[in-house]
Amino acid sequence: MSIETIFFDLDATLYPESNGLWPAIRLNIDRYMLERMDIPEVDIPKLRDFYFRNYGTTLRGLQTHYGIEAEDYLNFVHDLPLNDYLQPDPELRVMLLSIPRKRMLFTNSDRPHAERVMSTLGIEDCFDGVVDVYTMDPYCKPREEAYRFALDFAGVSDPKTCALLDDSYRNLAPAKEMGFFTVLVGPNGTHPSADRILEDIHELPKVVPEFWEHIESDR
16 A cells, blocks of 8 residues: 555544534534524525535535625534533544654635644644645535645645545545545445445554555555
8 A cells, every 4th residue: 555645534533423513513504504694494404405415515505505705604613612522632643643644634624623623632733734625615525626626735646645534435435536545434334435444533553554554665
């Protein structure tokens, strides 16, 4: 395996969805659509699902159809007390820092949210860069253009030298087609878009020990 750069998703990947943070963010998305946009409550679930399926995120759908400002939306939906959901994860920190590869964060969220999450987990110095929703504007995962932006940002020309860890097989599918090595994180079962599957990010050394091989030995 000639992997030189590993892209990590953030929410529900570096921490488990079961801790309640990601469901709380989704609830704030509904609140934003109801309180800021006056969209009838009964229409919100089907509209959010439509945007997710067709644009990758609710944000991109709302930008396309309503012209909302990304910063206002993201500030609203991420306005949560992270300490109620997350706590420092020294095991995760040690594991990430031990991987002899370039480590990039690749999230459909924005950098301020990513930095708050990383700070709360205690992993803010574990990545070589952050590819966020502004970096890949106007696209987002799972649009192929978003992955092209991520590769350019990381200074990578060949996706076959990269891996992606994500909790969504929808996000893994384009990466797989482009040549990424793909890892599905979370209790999501099997999927053809995933080369390996973890129930929890802490299982990474056991499930993908190749990430710890020295790059020189891959050649």
